[in-house]
Amino acid sequence: MVDLRVLSDDDWKVWQELRLAALAEAPYAFGSTLADWEHAGEDKWRDRLRIPDTLDLVAYLGEDPVGMASGVPAGAGAIEIISVWVSPAGRGHGVGDALISAIAHWAAASGATVVRLSVRSDNAAAVRLYERAGFVHIGPSADDPNEILMESSLPGAR
Numbered sequence: 001m002v003d004l005r006v007l008s009d010d011d012w013k014v015w016q017e018l019r020l021a022a023l024a025e026a027p028y029a030f031g032s033t034l035a036d037w038e039h040a041g042e043d044k045w046r047d048r049l050r051i052p053d054t055l056d057l058v059a060y061l062g063e064d065p066v067g068m069a070s071g072v073p074a075g076a077g078a079i080e081i082i083s084v085w086v087s088p089a090g091r092g093h094g095v096g097d098a099l100i101s102a103i104a105h106w107a108a109a110s111g112a113t114v115v116r117l118s119v120r121s122d123n124a125a126a127v128r129l130y131e132r133a134g135f136v137h138i139g140p141s142a143d144d145p146n147e148i149l150m151e152s153s154l155p156g157a158r
Helices: 009-025 042-048 095-109 124-132
Strands: 002-006 055-061 064-073 078-086 114-120 136-140 147-153
Touching (some): 009 055, 009 064, 095 114
Antiparallel strands (some): 114 147, 136 147
């Protein structure tokens, strides 16, 4: 069973462990690089977890942290999902689905009407995850031609 935990800046060490593992295992999937973060001090990690009005989640299978994701404000009525990663040990256990669903529920409860994200077009597993969660393709990213933009309208959205 997937256990999701909301992080505060006091949980920076678990976020650090997962984020560094994500950047090492799947460097193609993120805008940040391992070099950007591997020597970051505690203050930088805590600051990442202090972004206002953000939900930072870590997924556990048993006692092991196996996934992460964040929901961040993205303009009026919108939340963007970022920093999604599931470790190889967590894949195939519904971890990604649980993370995305939890962020969507939080976004709706926060008054958002849409959730957006960007994903590399060649990251087929991630694209399938997002499509399964109800996200639709809305076009290419203006910032990176290798990324596609996806969004999902939330219940109650007009």
